[in-house]
Amino acid sequence: MAGKTEQSPSETPLRVVTPPDDGAPLFGPDEIRRIWREHRRWVAAILLAHKPREVDVEDLLQVVAMSVVRKIGELRDPAAVKPWLRTVAINAARASGREVQRKRKHLRLVREREVEPGATEDDATRREEADRLMDLARTLPEGYREPLLMRCVRGMSYKQIGAVLDLPETTIETRIARGRRMLRELAIQNERQRGHTETAAGNPEAPARRRAAAGA
Numbered sequence: 001m002a003g004k005t006e007q008s009p010s011e012t013p014l015r016v017v018t019p020p021d022d023g024a025p026l027f028g029p030d031e032i033r034r035i036w037r038e039h040r041r042w043v044a045a046i047l048l049a050h051k052p053r054e055v056d057v058e059d060l061l062q063v064v065a066m067s068v069v070r071k072i073g074e075l076r077d078p079a080a081v082k083p084w085l086r087t088v089a090i091n092a093a094r095a096s097g098r099e100v101q102r103k104r105k106h107l108r109l110v111r112e113r114e115v116e117p118g119a120t121e122d123d124a125t126r127r128e129e130a131d132r133l134m135d136l137a138r139t140l141p142e143g144y145r146e147p148l149l150m151r152c153v154r155g156m157s158y159k160q161i162g163a164v165l166d167l168p169e170t171t172i173e174t175r176i177a178r179g180r181r182m183l184r185e186l187a188i189q190n191e192r193q194r195g196h197t198e199t200a201a202g203n204p205e206a207p208a209r210r211r212a213a214a215g216a
Contacts (some may be wrong), residue, residue, distance in 0.1 A: 014037075027072050034074070039081070042150060043161070045156065050138075071088075140182055147175050
């Protein structure tokens with residue numbers, strides 16, 4: 001939307017509210033800020049891997065940040081922070097997906113791409129291809145989708161991804177390589193389907209003519 005300045009996920013503010021004094025909390029305000037600074041990068045990648053296209057990552061980061069402030073005090077083990085954050089992020093992304101589905105039942109969404117001043121047709125084509133690849137990446141199995149997006153979109157190292165997903169670096173490297181291969185295969189298949197659709201739409205008699213030519 002014109003006029004909207006998007007923040008980088010790494011700049012997402014976290015407003016810390018001190019919980020009521022019901023005993024010594026495991027995570028004080030300074031510790032909560034540190035946790036958010038340390039983990040928000042990969043949290044954004046998890047959101048990107050699970051959210052619907054229409055939902056902005058920045059909006060979901062705000063949802064997760066609010067959950068961190070309000071509910072992290074319920075944790076009793078510091079080692080549970082990463083799996084808990086991942087669950088919060090996935091739940092937030094899936095909740096947004098359910099909301100989008102509800103809206104689709106009542107509204108026919110028409111997405112109009114805004115062309116920036118000075119943008120060329122090639123720029124619009126590249127953005128369209130990037131969007132298409134992202135949509136295809138979201139169809140990959142979760143075990144390949146998450147590490148692939150962490151690596152390719154967030155630029156995280158194998159070591160960092162392994163620490164988040166609690167997997168060996170060799171496993172992460174293998175899954176990313178397989179995920180890329182799967183994505184390339186999906187892209188080729190998608191391009192072929194688009195080509196067939198466009199050919200049929202442009203000439204309804206084309207399939208019949210191809211069958212006739214094959215039988216000649």
